[in-house]
Amino acid sequence: MNGITNEGLILACSAVGAGLAMIAGIGPGVGQGYAAGQGAAAVGRNPGAKGDIMSTMLLGQAVAETTGLYGLVVALLLMYANPLLTRFLKL
């Protein structure tokens, strides 16, 4: 650990943490894809209800997206607004 400053360590770990936080993107990806697939199947069965199916699907997808966006916000915080730096190093 010689030659590594406190600041450097925190910055490096924050960058890794930001990358790990974006793993949260898997969940919404699977969820939204599933919703879209089910929506396509529903339209196939009942093409007349396309408008309703579309709006329900979009609403569900937007709600499913939220958890992924939490991950994004954590990543953005770690990259650009790191609270650890100000807290421990008084930068």
Place this chain on the structure above:
Amino acid sequence: MVDVAANALGMLAGVGEARVVLTEEKTVDFFIHELIPYQFFGQTVYITTTHVCELIIIVGIVIFALVARHKILHAQEIPRGFQNVIELLIETLDKYVRGTMGKHGTKSYRNYIGTIMLFILLCNISGLVGLRAPTADYGTTLCLAIITVAMVQYNNIKWNKFGAVTSLFQPLWFLFPINLIGEVANVVSLSLRLFGNVMAGTVMISLYYTLMPVLATIGIPAAFHAYLDVFSGAIQAYVFTMLTMVFITNKIEG
């Protein structure tokens, strides 16, 4: 602790000398810029690009509203031109609100939903004309979410009277903390959903503009703008208003 929270929020809002330096001459700049400092209860706060952009949008909406009002007051039997556009807009909005809220979708809700939808939509697509989208500032989206949740709780108390309190203890009394968190979490999830989407779009587009050679920034970004600004922005405006209506209808129907 307060310091940390304030710093994190301030940086989320982009206030501060934050720059991402990639190389000597290339810096990614998607942060909010402070324009005019002023004193507020001893704190130095700033008029930022968010305020300027919001002001432009509000002035635009007000001018549109005044023209529309003038046109409707002098409405003709056979509509044409601008009157057609307004009637189409109002009818679409009516159908949207009635379709979601059923018989509870009264005129006042339509007005509120229309206002907030127009505002969010214009905020989201303001990136097209080179402004920084105000909804990519957590302050804006948090305020919008607080307004919505305050209205939801107002309706809850208005329609359910004392049931608003007892419903927190359903189905079992010890679930009260979880129910309470569930009500408060609406603020966070509504605001972060809008903020995260628009912020992601802003970051992506500014990254593209900075990293690509100058020739690649002609014409090609139109596709990015079409998806990230227009499509995503419209979807988010739709989702925000839709969730507002769903929450309110849920409370009204108890």
